[in-house]
Amino acid sequence: xxxxxxxxxxxxxxxxxxxxxxxxxxxxxxxxxxxxxxxxxxxxxxxxxxxxxxxxxxxxxxxxxxxxxxxxxxxxxxxxxxxxxxxxxxxxxxxxxxxxxxxx
Amino acid sequence: xxxxxxxxxxxxxxxxxxxxxxxxxxxxxxxxxxxxxxxxxxxxxxxxxxxxxxxxxxxxxxxxxxxxxxxxxxxxxxxxxxxxxxxxxxxxxxxxxxxxxxxxxxxxxxxxxxxxxxxxxxxxxxxxxxxxxxxxxxxxxxxxxxxxxxxxxxxxxxxxxxxxxxxxxxxxxxxxxxxxxxxxxxxxxxxxxxxxxxxxx
Numbered sequence: 001x002x003x004x005x006x007x008x009x010x011x012x013x014x015x016x017x018x019x020x021x022x023x024x025x026x027x028x029x030x031x032x033x034x035x036x037x038x039x040x041x042x043x044x045x046x047x048x049x050x051x052x053x054x055x056x057x058x059x060x061x062x063x064x065x066x067x068x069x070x071x072x073x074x075x076x077x078x079x080x081x082x083x084x085x086x087x088x089x090x091x092x093x094x095x096x097x098x099x100x101x102x103x104x
Numbered sequence: 105x106x107x108x109x110x111x112x113x114x115x116x117x118x119x120x121x122x123x124x125x126x127x128x129x130x131x132x133x134x135x136x137x138x139x140x141x142x143x144x145x146x147x148x149x150x151x152x153x154x155x156x157x158x159x160x161x162x163x164x165x166x167x168x169x170x171x172x173x174x175x176x177x178x179x180x181x182x183x184x185x186x187x188x189x190x191x192x193x194x195x196x197x198x199x200x201x202x203x204x205x206x207x208x209x210x211x212x213x214x215x216x217x218x219x220x221x222x223x224x225x226x227x228x229x230x231x232x233x234x235x236x237x238x239x240x241x242x243x244x245x246x247x248x249x250x251x252x253x254x255x256x257x258x259x260x261x262x263x264x265x266x267x268x269x270x271x272x273x274x275x276x277x278x279x280x281x282x283x284x285x286x287x288x289x290x291x292x293x294x295x296x297x298x299x300x301x302x303x304x305x
Contacts, residue, residue, distance in 0.1 A: 008210030008261065009238045013231040016246055022224050024148045029119035034222070035143040036126045036135055043117070043134040049264060052212055062163075068228045070118045076125065086128055094124035095116050 004060035026067075028058045033069040044085055051075040126180075142225065152221035156269060157290035159219060161283040164274040174198055181219060189232045191218035191267055197260060198271045199297075204251050205270045206244065206297030208236045209262040216267035220295060227296065237261065247298040270297045277303055 007013075025031040041051065054075035063071065080086045080092075115121070129135040159181055163170040173180040178195035193275060197205035209215065210233045215223040226232050240257045244250070251257055254268050260268045270298070272294040278286060293299030 007233040010210075010230075011233040013234045015237070016226050016231045016243060017229070018224070018226045023136050023221070024152075024222055025144075027119070027224075028132065029117075029122050031144045032126060032140065033118070033122045033233055034147065035140045036122060036129065038143060039135045039139055040125075040129055043129075052264070055212070064230060067118065068225060073121050073125065073277050077121070080125075085134070086125070090128055091121075091124055094128055094198055095120050098120055098127070099116070 003056045004058075005056045030067075030069045033072050036074045040076060040080070044080065044083060046076075046079055046083075050079060054078045066102045136188060136276075147217070147222055153219075153290075153292035153295065154287070155184075155221075155294045156216075156219035156292075157287040158283070159184060159186065159269070160271055160290045160295065161287035163196075163271055164278075164286050165283050167279075170271075174276060177269065186218040188218045190214070193214045193266045194219070194269060195260075195266055196269050196271050197258070197297075199273045199300075201255070201273070203256045203258060204297065205258045205260060205268075206236060206240055206269040207260045207262065207270060208233060209233070210237060211261075214262035214264070216269050219269055220292060224292075244298060247293065249298065249300055270295050272299075273303050274303050275303050 015083070025034065036052070041048070051072070052075075055071045057078070058066075058074050060072065062074075066074075075089065077086075081088060081091075109196070109243055125239060126135065126140070130137055152273055162184065163173050169180065169183075172183075175195050177196040177263065178187075178192065180196075181191070197207070199205055208227075213228040215227065232243065232279050237259050238258050241251055272290065274286070278289070289297045289301040289303070291301060294301050
């Protein structure tokens with residue numbers, strides 16, 4: 001399967017942009033994503049190849065524009081829904097609850 | 105798996121999404137909140153390129169270790185205790201006066217976590233992944249590394265299992281240095297292949 005992730009040799013991406021003294025995680029959400037996704041993979045017996053495959057199915061424009069760890073969120077959401085471990089409705093409901101709580 | 109739904113609005117912020125995911129997974133007993141913090145701490149504070157630097161320094165100081173490292177990277181690195189997730193199949197690539205090695209994962213972000221911690225963003229992003237395999241000398245020059253024309257550049261694309269680490273050349277003028285002093289010369293990027301260890305001015 002070919003998709004946007006297969007970047008080797010593609011033209012047009014410009015200079016390699018490097019951040020000086022880059023931290024391991026740029027934000028709390030990145031930290032949480034790294035940890036929660038790894039732990040969930042163990043608990044749900046999700047193999048790393050499955051999550052790579054899920055990420056490869058991201059809409060191409062989103063894949064290129066989103067920060068790296070957002071790929072992990074996308075992949076894990078998709079896999080957990082496909083395996084029936086969470087539903088879209090549960091996720092949306094919880095997101096709305098948290099957003100409401102944080103808006104106060 | 106269904107194809108991704110088209111949307112009329114952008115998705116919620118990643119912060120909201122991961123908070124929602126985490127709280128649901130904790131509720132369902134799939135994720136232990138204490139483990140979340142511990143795993144963060146391991147990779148934010150305890151595991152990083154200083155591990156790989158110790159491997160390199162030992163190889164520089166001890167010729168028989170160097171031989172073992174090049175013959176079986178996983179086994180030799182395990183001697184120093186740097187084993188674990190994303191480091192199960194290690195291959196160490198020796199830089200010489202005639203060969204300069206550089207590592208990429210064109211398809212995603214494969215990187216040897218136990219020896220080098222988590223990769224920097226540039227390693228995982230489109231410019232490096234796309235260009236290092238077709239114009240490595242140009243990309244290396246952007247990193248400030250000018251590889252001489254008579255030196256071969258080998259680009260290694262990590263596959264799903266194998267993790268590569270570059271063994272850079274030991275700088276001249278370091279005779280008799282102990283491993284600790286040698287390790288301080290080894291930069292993270294020199295173990296990816298986008299830097300060369302040098303004596304500080």
